[in-house]
Amino acid sequence: MTTVLETEGLTKAFGRLVAVDDVTVSIDSEDITSIIGPNGAGKTTFYNLLSGQLKPTAGGVRLRPRGGGDLVDVTGDEPYEISRLGLSRAYQINNVFEGLSVLDNVRIARISLQGRTLDLTSRATEDEELTERAWEVIELARLEEVAETECSNLSHGDTRKVEIALALGTDPSVVLLDEPTAGMNASETRKMVDLVQRLNENTDTTFVLTEHDMEVVLGISDRILVLDSGGLIAEGTPAEVMADERVKEAYLGGEEA
Template identity: 75%
Template structure:
């Protein structure tokens, strides 16, 4: 495994409030990593620091470019430069172009990866290679049957898949998923979990997610990072993290879950 995302002493202060406090983590390729914590733990601020939406008060963010061998310091870069470097983010609140088709959204993501901006819609349609690569991404995300549908006409679950397809369209080494199952019914949730697992195994992109649904977290994660009060209080495999007394106290104020292991949950018929 290779480290694809790393933070060193990452800190963000808003006046006297320390929202993220000296967080040092490493995310490795080949692992799905979830970031959890109670409300106000600093998860959103941490994500915003990773993606360049906020500048840190102290510390650094390092990202491995898609075609690079060494981590590159991304601290202080604007979001579009971090995106081109290799980190893409799928937001909880949809930012797809609702008036455009699914494939046009992915085509535009491919164009932005290359830094092209002129008349993006007509340029995208004229570029055969661009279209082929967009269709490959739609196949990966199970969107091929709705490629020509306007995003405004899609179900909530399919819109979230378009978000992931757009994120993949920039050819990232790391994708940040922000509450990927928020607002989904159980069937849509199961499909999203399966999709992320499939993408993790079929691509060389590494996935990091925040998620409030603990069944999803325990069923999908290879590694969990726990924030509380802006500090990293635990990290490791799901069973180890959920057994940590600090996590039980900080995250749920007591015991986490029902004592079942993640293997039990995954084998339990759809609970993951």
């Protein structure tokens, strides 16, 4: 296995509140890794540090670029710089262009990878190579049937799949998934789990997710990291984590995250 993302002593304080406290982790390329913890454990802040939305108070983040190579220090880099290097994020709140088709949304993701500006999207349909690669991503995400559909007319499940397609459109080495099954019914949840597992097997992208549904977490994860009060309290396989007394104590009387 190869480390694609790692943190060392990663810390974020807001005044006296330490939201992420000295977290050191390594994410391996072959694993689907889930990050869980009670509400307020620091998961969102940790994601924001990884993707550049927040700058750390201490510690660092290193990312393996798309295409391989040595880990690169991205501590304090801007989100667009980290994205261009190889880390993409699919948000819990839909972040698609609702007035455009699925295909046009993925084209825009490809344009951003190429460093082109969004005012060139009017000519994107004339770029055969761009369109061909966009279709490859759409097929990976199983969105062929709705490729020409305006995103405002999609089901919730398909809209979340578009979010993942946008992330894949930049050829990332790592994708952070933020509550990928939130708001889904049982059938949509099964399809999303199947999609992530298939993408993990058939692409060079490594998937990391936060998720409230513990059934999903236990079914999809090769490795689980548990945060509580900003600190890493446990890590390991699903069986190892669920047997950990610190994890049981953190969730005792609380809602799983």
